[in-house]
Amino acid sequence: MRGGSARGVNVGRGERDVVARGARLDEAARALVDDHGRAVQAVRTALKPLLDEMVRQELDVIPVARLQDVTEGRLRLGSVEEGGLRTVGQVLDAGPYRLRQIPGVGLRTVDQILAAARRLSEAAYETVAVHIDVDRPEPRTSALVIALHVLVEAGPDARRAVDAAGGLAARLGPLLSDAGPAAGRVRMLLAGRDGRARALAAVGELRTVVDEADQAGTPGLLAQASVDLLRGSAGDVAAWVDFELRSAEYYSLLAEISATAPDSAAAEGFLPEEVAERVRGQHLDDAHRRVSLRGYQAFGARFALAQRKVILGDEMGLGKTIQAIAALTHLAAEGQSHFVVVCPASVLVNWTREIEARSALRVLPLHGPDRHDAFADWKGRGGVAVTTFDALRGFPAPGGGEVGMLVVDEAHSVKNPKTLRSQAVARWTERCGRTLFMTGTPMENRVGEFRNLVRMLDPALADSLGERDAMTGSVAFRKAVAPVYLRRNQEDVLAELPSLQRIEEWEELSASDEEAYREAVRAGNFTAMRRAAYASPARSAKLNRLREIVREARENGQKAVVFSHFKDVLGVVREALDTGSADDGPVFGPLTGGVPPARRQQLVDEFTQVTGPAVLVAQIQAAGVGLNMQAASVVVLCEPQIKPTLEHQAVARAHRMGQVRSVRVHRLLATGGVDERMVRMLEDKDRLFDAYARRSAVAEATPDAIDVSDADIARRIIEEEQARLGVTGTASAVSRMAPETSEPKG
Template identity: 45%
Template sequence: MISRSSSTVVTGVPPNLLGLLMSLTLDPVQTGHVRPSGYARSAMTEQSTLPSPPPAAPAAPPRSLPRTWSPRAARRVLDQARSLLDDARLLTTADGDLRERVREAYTATREVRVHADLRAVPVTVLEERRKKLRVAVLQKAGFTHVSHVLATGTDRLVEAGIGATTARLATSAARELADEVDADLRFRIDVDPGDPYATVLVQALHAFGLATDARHRHLDEARRVADVVPARLEPARPATSLWRRLVAGADGRAAADAAVSALAEQLADARLREDARAVRAAVGRPLDGAAVWADFEARSAEYYGLLSQVVDLGADHEAAEGGLPADVVRRVEAQPLDRTLLRASLRGYQAFGARYALVQRRTILGDEMGLGKTVQSIAVAAHLLATGGTHVLVVCPASVVTGWKREVEQHSDLAAVVLHGTDREQAAEGWLAGGGVAVTTFEVLGRLDLPADLRPALLVVDEAHYVKNPDTLRGREVRRWADRSERVLFLSGTPMENKVAEFTNMVGYLQPDLADRLDPHADLSGAAAFRRIVAPAYLRRNQQDVLTELPEMVQVEEWEQFGPVDGAAYRAAVLDGSFMAMRQAAFAVADADDSAKLVRLRELVTEAVDGGRRVIVFSYFLSVLDRVMEVLGDLAVGPLTGSVPVPERQAMVDALSAPGGPPVLVSQITAGGVGLNVQAASVVIFCEPQVKPTIEAQAVARAHRMGQTRTVQVHRLLVEDSVDQRLMEILGSKAALFEEFARQSEITDAAPSAVDVAAPSEASLSRTILAEEQRRLGRTV
């Protein structure tokens, strides 16, 4: 489409697009006179006060004293107040200007891609659309493809010697075909720093995101500043010079000092200044190409979320609404969503899901894995805590506690506290006093010593199918907290409508009257009647219905924490000085429930299989593969190892692809990572990080290749404060370099060892990491 040089455009791109590209450089938003962004900590040090009056009678209440401002201090306050007003106006208007920038950049990028597609269409196709069109004349003049005709236009075709009638017929047919291509175009932002149009679009989205977040966060404050400051500036002017004070009279001087004090108070309370500086910088000087593309790769879902706020990406709006009845949809769409404390750009369906939970109060969010149930829950929590709520409680499996804390801190300004482990009581005291989001486990929930009158604004139960049996201890504890919480949100990616009895039990926690209307013995799976009945309590969307751009690959780092047993195995491996044993220690347990990684692996496989997906599990170690096979049982085929003959390897892959076959393939990464196509699998799970980034990349490529019809989800099982974290830290930059290289060369498909991006050797890695872990755990070599 576009050459690697950002200044060279492939022939066929219309000249008007070249001008548009140049014009899309983001100019500073015109927000009036911009003053220095820094503010003095206080101008009060330069003000003088009148002599103190005689002491008041003991019974009289204290009262504030009038203040007289020196002209110099008053001028400083007014200058800073005008600058603050500029910042407030910027935050209330910049997102509108940047929205248009995004729209223009998107239109240009889309049109370029339409032209790229039309370059592959011969001009003879136009003859099929206009029978009287003399295509031979066009070909003789050098116009061989449709894009060339479209870019040239009628007038310039005539200038090139084409007859007026032929030129008119050719361009009208080319435009008709272009419209059809545009209508069928599934827009994606491909990571290509050499594409200047896409780069400008991503830069515009980055700036728009900053402006949107800042506006949501500071809108009330900005409006207050815009109301208060202009009304105080003129009355305050007499305080800015001795002459003005003299001619103002006593009343004028008092009013001026009061106005300056009011402005100083606005300055003292201002919290929007830092965000305004960031928005102004992003508007005037866009993030450079390399940095913005790196940010896009790290947060592509948020970029698509921003783009979907500006243009219609062709989403199925009914699917985004989960097929809910019209009356429920109207109530949900009318629900405001306060994003003051939220730091995430929600997709349309995600905002709808958060509003649904707010309106319906006690619900199940059953979105398919990968659609962001967690961020929707955080949006609900952020709304409630921004509008008067104080405490949110999240209950989840121990395997995802760490991930929850990370997500809350990444996507919001909410405080996150983990109520798990030996210090949970102390953490609970801090949560009770300070509020925020507390994250605990099903097992710990009943042991928390919390006040009986505590009523959380929101209870979130992740992996809610864990309490499908209300008669268990965890079920009774969840019910107890659900009854005392103002709102309850159950999360489960398992399609529970396939198991009506279990689904009815879950609804019973939330809306007992609704549960009574469900026949637990009826097979209502997929029935429209079932959806209508459960609409007040259940919302589910599928990836293929709401993600029109379906990213080619979604990568998730599943961070866990060691428990007593797997943690002891790890410490023993460190003490023994065995790097290989350290990497396998998370699986070195007799009982699978004692392994945080095995517990999370089982959850991921269950959710994927219930959603109709097939899975491939990779590990470098044979002992780990054997353990995984034991845990998964009949669900899995394998293990596919280096000792398995090639024909048998293919037979295992064929079994995974066969209808009714086992939905999981367990494979050694060095055996199944090269040479086999397993596009039947759309979920890839790595049991541990690999020493060379190329090995993981090649393994993913077995599933992520031509013929794959579903988004590939890649999950890496990782443990905090372990060899996993050290490997990720050391190899992270090398992996990024490999990804950049691999996008530009196919040599790695043929020889993965040809490109290891100067990765450190396994021997040096093992020595470095072993020494670090022994120091951290207080051991000596």
């Protein structure tokens, strides 16, 4: 008996070390959960006064009569209104004592009135959403931005660490409790036979948990996340600048913490319940993803994974690219190694940059003269191959199971099955187990075109679709196509998002663009370098992308404003966008410095009064101050400005009080030349301008009050480009700057 007991209490250093390691891991996990909880509570504390004020404003305009609706007409409120209480807010302020002083209002009625008023108040808290005005910061919104900044800076890694910490704490707590006696011989002796058995079993499980955590690098992940959460904000200026750069991430966190997510049915595209339930059950791995998703975006990625071959038709600006990347990173975590993205040449660079920035996936552009070498590299090593519709035709279709997912951007480009590009996409789709078509063009009223796309994904479903499906209404149409089609509109899911989204559109210059650019560099002509991308309109990469942006805006019934510094560029733009079709809407302008001020306003008024899509083409210096263009929800900047003040003021013409839709700003940029150098050289000064000058009434009124650029920038860029291209300059940068830095007359 004593021998058996001795063996039962024999605890070695190994067991004690396991318990100690488990205790340290548990302590780190619980500390991180607490640190995160405090950061979240700081956001809630900063949010509360803003919500309180918004709810109060809501209640102050709700008439007392609405209390009848809450109580199904059981209340008699005439005496209350006669007593001077006309809104629900006034009723809550009055409280029970004052209400009881009103003749004809008894104790039971007072209780019913206050209960109904509180129900309306609770409903208001669930529906209001705080919007942060970057142009009118005040102490309360600054406190909220600073509190959010801590969590945003910690990033997705901190979220993963917190999730891991919560899971570890839940597992380790009971195991450590059971394994406690194994921490020492005396405790083991006193634990009894059952206690000793539990302790040894728990030690075995603990060893597994801590070994797995060590192999996954979890202790380091937890420690780094705690450091990030405890670091705090760098200050209100840094927080506000970061908010403007990453506002979507701030609003995503804010919606999550305040529980003001959009209606779930809208976020799920009003899919039938049986489809939506299957999608909700789809796991989404984020191990290789470097960006957080909003709820509707996570659902979109799950839809693509669960349904395997689908069309994601979200309205422009909802992050279709991010959803595609989320699906790719999930498949990579499951062991898939080869993926293909097919897109127009105008967005190939954007896709490459987005995948590099938003994921840990290897990306290879298959474009240009070396595309076949790149294809061979991709075949051998894997990654995400990004190619164009035309280039895809030159690659052999894959074998079954070789490609984890095929993504086709701007999929409406392959709606005609007779074209070679459509046939190439169809071949690849047939060989790929998963295919994601992406288009921001609404398909409900284009059943014929839609059927052609669906046929590549699900021929049987395509055969079942008829014109009647669209004519019976949007809900019926979406039910019929639910297995393959998901579309969400901005108004359904962007209630909690910022009203301004900035999108950098990087383009590779075409051969003719490049030729014009080299000639401008050789001449040392800075303004010609900046305009070179539009010198040959028929083959202009920037102009092609501009057409696509405006086309999609028109398809969605939106108005667009296109800005350029240069009058000749505006002429090219107007000619390219004026299709003459009534469905595309009119093109106004160009609005330049030579147009009298009264006529400028008249152009803006005519643009605003159009029902449906329209385009206004404007010189950025002439339209940057004094004109309100809040009818526009899409803004395109044809080139970067040497004075960031001009860009900020031009965007502010559309992004201002009275704008009811999210404003998207597309900045057209060419890789490898003057645009890229300008962006890099002006970036730091631009951030400082955002932090200080833009909040100044003086800066708003006078663009030159804070000039963050000078002729040295132009001179340096010309010299660097002449060296890069190996050409000898023939003119001075300063002389070529003169026409551009002067302001337009009128």
